Amino acid sequence: MSSILVVALNQRGQSNPQTWELLGAGRALADASKQPLLAVLIGATAQQAQELVERGADRVLWTGHPTLQNFVNELYAQIVLETAQKEKPSHILLPSNVMGRSLAGRLAVKLEAGLATDVSRLDGGHAERNHYNGNLKAAVEFSSPIRVLTLQPMAFAPALRHSGRSGKIEELSFSPASTRAEFVSFQAEEAGEIDLGAAEGIVTGGRGVGGADGFKLLREFAHTLGAALGATRAAVDSGWIPYRHQVGLTGRTVSPKLYIACGASGQIQHMAGMSGSANIVAINTDAGCPMMQQATIAVVGDLFQLIPSIITEIKKRKGAL
Amino acid sequence: MGLNIVVCVKNTPSTLSVEVDSSTGQVKTEGLLFAINPLDEYAVEEAVRIKERVPGSTVTVLTLGSEADQAVLREALSRGCDSAVLLTGPELLGGDTYATSQALAAAIRKLSGQKPVHLALFGKNTNDGNSGVVAGQTAAWLDWPCVISVKKIESIDESAALVWRMMEDGIDKIKLQLPAAIGTIKEINEPRLPSLRGKMAAKKAAITKWTAADLGFKPESKARIARSSPPPHRPAGQRLEGGTPEELARRLVDALLERKLLS
Numbered sequence: 001m002s003s004i005l006v007v008a009l010n011q012r013g014q015s016n017p018q019t020w021e022l023l024g025a026g027r028a029l030a031d032a033s034k035q036p037l038l039a040v041l042i043g044a045t046a047q048q049a050q051e052l053v054e055r056g057a058d059r060v061l062w063t064g065h066p067t068l069q070n071f072v073n074e075l076y077a078q079i080v081l082e083t084a085q086k087e088k089p090s091h092i093l094l095p096s097n098v099m100g101r102s103l104a105g106r107l108a109v110k111l112e113a114g115l116a117t118d119v120s121r122l123d124g125g126h127a128e129r130n131h132y133n134g135n136l137k138a139a140v141e142f143s144s145p146i147r148v149l150t151l152q153p154m155a156f157a158p159a160l161r162h163s164g165r166s167g168k169i170e171e172l173s174f175s176p177a178s179t180r181a182e183f184v185s186f187q188a189e190e191a192g193e194i195d196l197g198a199a200e201g202i203v204t205g206g207r208g209v210g211g212a213d214g215f216k217l218l219r220e221f222a223h224t225l226g227a228a229l230g231a232t233r234a235a236v237d238s239g240w241i242p243y244r245h246q247v248g249l250t251g252r253t254v255s256p257k258l259y260i261a262c263g264a265s266g267q268i269q270h271m272a273g274m275s276g277s278a279n280i281v282a283i284n285t286d287a288g289c290p291m292m293q294q295a296t297i298a299v300v301g302d303l304f305q306l307i308p309s310i311i312t313e314i315k316k317r318k319g320a321l
Numbered sequence: 322m323g324l325n326i327v328v329c330v331k332n333t334p335s336t337l338s339v340e341v342d343s344s345t346g347q348v349k350t351e352g353l354l355f356a357i358n359p360l361d362e363y364a365v366e367e368a369v370r371i372k373e374r375v376p377g378s379t380v381t382v383l384t385l386g387s388e389a390d391q392a393v394l395r396e397a398l399s400r401g402c403d404s405a406v407l408l409t410g411p412e413l414l415g416g417d418t419y420a421t422s423q424a425l426a427a428a429i430r431k432l433s434g435q436k437p438v439h440l441a442l443f444g445k446n447t448n449d450g451n452s453g454v455v456a457g458q459t460a461a462w463l464d465w466p467c468v469i470s471v472k473k474i475e476s477i478d479e480s481a482a483l484v485w486r487m488m489e490d491g492i493d494k495i496k497l498q499l500p501a502a503i504g505t506i507k508e509i510n511e512p513r514l515p516s517l518r519g520k521m522a523a524k525k526a527a528i529t530k531w532t533a534a535d536l537g538f539k540p541e542s543k544a545r546i547a548r549s550s551p552p553p554h555r556p557a558g559q560r561l562e563g564g565t566p567e568e569l570a571r572r573l574v575d576a577l578l579e580r581k582l583l584s
Contacts, residue, residue, distance in 0.1 A: 011488075011489070011490055012490065070493060071488070071493065072495075073457075073466070073467060073468070074466055097489055098469065098470045098486070098487070098488050098489065099488075101453050101454060101457070101469060102457055102467070102468075102469050102470075103457075104454055104457065105418075105422070105454040105455070105456065105457020105458040105460070105461060105467070106457055106458075106460070106461040106467070108418075108419060108454070108458060108461075108543070109419065109422065109423075109458050109461035109462055110461060112543065113419075113543060114417065114419065114542075114543030114544030115417075115418060115419060115452070115454060115458075115543070115544060116452075116544060117451075117452045117453065117454060118451065118452075126547065130451065130552070131449060131450055131451050131546075131549070132334075132337055132339050132348070132448070132449055132451070133337050133448055133451060134552065135337050135338060135339060135551070135552070136339065136341065136348065136549045136550065136551060136552070137549065137550050137551070137552050138546045138548075138549050139546065139547045139548050139549075139550075140544050140545070140546055140547070141544070141545060141547045142543060142544050143542070143543055143544070143545075144543040144544075147544075179466065180465075180466045180497065180498035180501065181466035181467075181468065181495055181496070181497050181498075181501070182495065182496045182497075183493065183494075183495060184483065184493075184494040184495060184496050185493075185494045186488075186491055186492070186493050186494075187491050187492045187494075188490060188491040189490070189491040189492060195489040195490065196489075197489055198489070201582075225583070226584075243472075243506075243507065243508040244487060246507075249337075249359070249448065250359065250360060250445075250507045251507070253451075257582065258577075258582045268337055268338075272337060275552070276552075279580065279582055280558075281573070281577075287560070287562070292560075294555060294558075295558045296555075296558045296559065296580075297558055297559050297560075297561065297573065297576050297577075298558055298559070298560045298561065299561045299562075299569055299573055300560065300561065300562040300563075301562075301566065301569055302566075305566040306566050306569060306570060308566075309566040309567050309569070309570035310570040310573060310574065312570070313567075313570040313571055313573075313574045314574055314583065317574060317578070317583075
């Protein structure tokens with residue numbers, strides 16, 4: 001019997017919230033095609049496997065093998081391949097992050113499968129995704145029995161947890177093959193910051209932020225909102241903030257619920273990375289710039305005067321609520 | 322000694338505002354200006370830097386495209402690559418990443434038959450397809466290890482490389498035994514511009530051309546774009562203007578609460 005296979009990837013032992021979105025999308029596909037929803041959970045614990053069942057998986061195959069604490073493409077791919085060869089899934093769902101994109105290429109070739117990345121909608125036989133940097137949508141169709149899909153973060157509703165929901169949980173016996181890639185070490189960066197790809201809200205600064213000091217104000221604003229901190233290429237190239245915050249053509253592509261662009265005029269290369277945001281707030285002195293034209297809410301004014309007032313106002317309301 | 326490096330590049334539209342033929346649902350690329358995919362410039366630069374670090378190394382630039390796409394190979398040659406291969410012909414053009422990576426892998430295998438290839442370098446993704454999976458797929462065809470999102474090659478010789486991979490939560494260091502494939506990101510270097518001498522040499526360079534017959538098979542796609550369409554139009558927004566910063570802040574927070582964008 002065929003199935004839908006969700007690849008649930010922990011990051012350094014922690015579950016990744018995008019897994020709930022994969023389970024939400026997978027459950028919908030499984031129900032529509034009357035197939036079971038299977039999840040393979042890597043680098044995890046039995047408790048985490050139970051949560052996957054409670055969020056809609058009919059069967060969870062998991063492993064907590066010590067070699068899987070950090071991501072090694074070849075080892076992770078071995079587990080998913082062994083599972084897929086046995087279970088013959090029609091769809092393999094992965095997150096659109098570095099791990100997901102690394103695995104997707106290897107899986108697609110080894111399973112002779114069609115591949116689509118950053119899928120934002122699944123509709124019958126089609127997978128919808130953006131190309132040309134968000135300027136066009138593409139409906140992708142497949143001629144292979146297996147499809148490998150990475151799902152764009154925030155595009156699918158996360159599966160809710162129903163405690164008491166039951167399903168099968170099996171621990172995989174995994175004997176790692178010898179690999180020619182070896183994990184050496186990990187260095188965490190900027191502890192306590194929210195990753196752009198997983199954020200429901202993003203506060204981004206552009207040229208108008210003026211310098212590294214301006215980004216201190218933006219960081220405080222992001223912190224007040226529980227949002228991630230983004231930046232335009234101009235701000236990154238000026239050395240005001242590290243590259244990992246860059247949104248746009250040569251940085252990350254994001255699609256949060258709320259994107260607040262501060263002092264960012266909306267250069268085409270920046271818009272390419274954020275035009276999929278559900279709501280855009282622009283704060284800028286130039287009411288005519290492209291970002292202000294595109295914005296859901298455009299606030300005309302000086303960000304250095306406005307942002308402290310907005311932070312105070314939000315804190316006031318939170319206190320009042 | 323030295324490393325034999327292959328860098329894979331693509332000629333892509335240099336404008337992002339492309340149109341769709343409404344009758345076929347396919348992207349209209351005729352008449353557009355093409356150039357080297359911006360993120361491939363970093364892969365080319367990194368290949369040339371490794372050549373400069375490890376004496377005796379060579380860099381071959383490889384692309385799949387039409388006769389006109391040779392321009393991207395000459396661009397890479399002018400930036401310091403030594404030789405160029407164009408994969409072309411109707412049986413190779415227009416494939417998905419599965420077919421394209423299969424052709425690239427076959428070409429790398431063919432080059433390895435002449436002298437062993439140690440490393441294949443790729444840009445993060447193309448600015449037309451945006452998939453970012455061709456490095457991984459090409460490596461899979463070759464049974465090579467692959468690391469993408471690489472921001473630094475700390476050390477490299479003919480047998481191994483130590484690379485820094487940018488993850489969402491920090492930096493992984495990975496040791497790779499060669500041959501291997503590496504997908505780069507923008508942070509890895511700052512590409513230099515072509516030199517005048519490089520441009521002159523590139524103009525005269527001979528380009529090797531291989532078709533499906535030379536590779537010995539016809540790659541088959543597993544996915545196709547049934548149709549493309551513009552994204553939904555964003556409705557006109559709300560403008561908040563005038564008054565003190567405090568008043569504007571209050572109106573903004575009201576608007577965000579009304580839209581359930583604040584918790």
